[in-house]
Amino acid sequence: MINFYRSGLSSLFLLFVSLFVVGESYAFAAPGELCGGVGGIIRTQNATIPQRGGGSLNAKLFAPDVSRQTAACPAISMLPGGGAEISSVEWAAQRLAANGYVVIITKPQSGGSLNDYNTAAISGVDFLVSNANPYLSSTDTDAVGAAGWSLGGRILTRTQEEDTRISAIVVWDNLASSEAGDLGSPQCTNQPTILRTPRVPALGQASDTCNDGRTAEAKKTGFNRWRQFGQPAMQVVFRGANHFWWSAAASDAQHDLTNYYTQNWFDRWLKGDTSATVRLLSRSVNNTPLETLLSQNFTSGAFFDGYNCDDVRTGCQSANQTATISGRVTNSNGRGIAGARIRLSGDYFSSPRYAVTNPFGYYRFVNVPVYFTYQTTVSAKNRNFAQPSVLLNITGDATNLNFTSSN
Numbered sequence: 580m581i582n583f584y585r586s587g588l589s590s591l592f593l594l595f596v597s598l599f600v601v602g603e604s605y606a607f608a609a610p611g612e613l614c615g616g617v618g619g620i621i622r623t624q625n626a627t628i629p630q631r632g633g634g635s636l637n638a639k640l641f642a643p644d645v646s647r648q649t650a651a652c653p654a655i656s657m658l659p660g661g662g663a664e665i666s667s668v669e670w671a672a673q674r675l676a677a678n679g680y681v682v683i684i685t686k687p688q689s690g691g692s693l694n695d696y697n698t699a700a701i702s703g704v705d706f707l708v709s710n711a712n713p714y715l716s717s718t719d720t721d722a723v724g725a726a727g728w729s730l731g732g733r734i735l736t737r738t739q740e741e742d743t744r745i746s747a748i749v750v751w752d753n754l755a756s757s758e759a760g761d762l763g764s765p766q767c768t769n770q771p772t773i774l775r776t777p778r779v780p781a782l783g784q785a786s787d788t789c790n791d792g793r794t795a796e797a798k799k800t801g802f803n804r805w806r807q808f809g810q811p812a813m814q815v816v817f818r819g820a821n822h823f824w825w826s827a828a829a830s831d832a833q834h835d836l837t838n839y840y841t842q843n844w845f846d847r848w849l850k851g852d853t854s855a856t857v858r859l860l861s862r863s864v865n866n867t868p869l870e871t872l873l874s875q876n877f878t879s880g881a882f883f884d885g886y887n888c889d890d891v892r893t894g895c896q897s898a899n900q901t902a903t904i905s906g907r908v909t910n911s912n913g914r915g916i917a918g919a920r921i922r923l924s925g926d927y928f929s930s931p932r933y934a935v936t937n938p939f940g941y942y943r944f945v946n947v948p949v950y951f952t953y954q955t956t957v958s959a960k961n962r963n964f965a966q967p968s969v970l971l972n973i974t975g976d977a978t979n980l981n982f983t984s985s986n
Contacts (some may be wrong), residue, residue, distance in 0.1 A: 643680070658732070781810065
C-alpha cells in the first residue's frame, strides 16, 4: 500500500479524490524556523479521501504559508473526538500548520467505532504520503506523527503499534495503555482490554477529572506503560481542566497551553529539535508558572532525554545517572579478538565515543548517561560481522553486549 501511494496513483484513483480550496486563512507570529513555512498565512483545503479498505472519508488539510516555506515539513494525521466534527480540532491544526507542519484532520465513518477511528488515522497517513496530497511538495513524508482528542486520541495507542510510518503521537485526554482506556481516562470508568505495545514517543495531556479517591498516579497509567517499555513519554495533567479543553469550545489561552506541549513534542521527535526538551520541562509556560498550570490532584511525569521524573510540577531534574556498557568481541571459535574498535553513538553525544578491545577481546564504556538510546558498532581488521551494530535503550548497566566475527 505504501509503495502504491508513493509511486503514483491511477487515473481512476485521481478521479476519486475530490479537493477544493475553501478560502480560509489564519495569521500567526513566527517564533522560529526549522523546516520552513513558520508564521504567515496558512493554506487550507477540504478533501474527500479514500478510506483504506474501501469507501471515502471527509477530511481537511492545513499547510504552512508557501511564501515562507524553505523545506518540507513533518506531517500529522489528526482525529476529532468520538462523534465530533472536523471543526472541533481545527484550532490545533491551524497552530501546527503555522509552525511548520502539514496536517490532515479526518472524520471517521462512524462516531463510536474504534475500528473506524483506527482506519481513519491510517487513511490520513495514506493520503499525506500520496501523490494526491495537494501539499506533497511541502510534506516530509519520512517524518509522520499523529494526534487526536478523546476517542480519537485513545485509538492512537493501537494505531502507533500497527502503522510503522508513525514516529510520534500526542493524545488529548488521555494517553492510555489500551484503546479502550484505563484508570487515567476522563470517563473515570474505563477498563483496558488489549494492552498495546508502545513503539513511538508519546505525549499525553489529561483533564483534572476522576477525583474519586483514586491515586495521584492514575492519570499516568499509560505513561507508566510507555516508561516500562523504555519509550520516551510525557504526561501533563492541567489544573481544573475538563474534557472539552481540547475542543473548539475552549478558550484561546487553553488552546495555547495545549499547543505549547503538542508542538514542542512534535518538534522534538519529528524535527529532531533537542532544544524542545528544555521548553517541555520549563518551569513556566507562556509566562505562567508551571505550579499553577498542572494538577494538584494528579502527578505529571516525564521520561525522555535523560529525565525520569515522577512529578513534573515539583521539578524535573536530570537523574544524572550513568551506566557501564561492556562486552566481548570474539571469532567464530569463541577466541577473543584484540584491537577491535567499538563505536558508541546516540542522541546524548555530540560526537561518538570509542573503545578498543584488550588482548582477550573485552571492551568497556563507563559513565554512560541512562535513559538514552545508543548504537554500538564493531569493526576489526579483516573481520566480518553478521550483526555489526546493536541499538539499545540504556536504563542501567548493559553487560555481555557481545559481537562475534564470522571469520
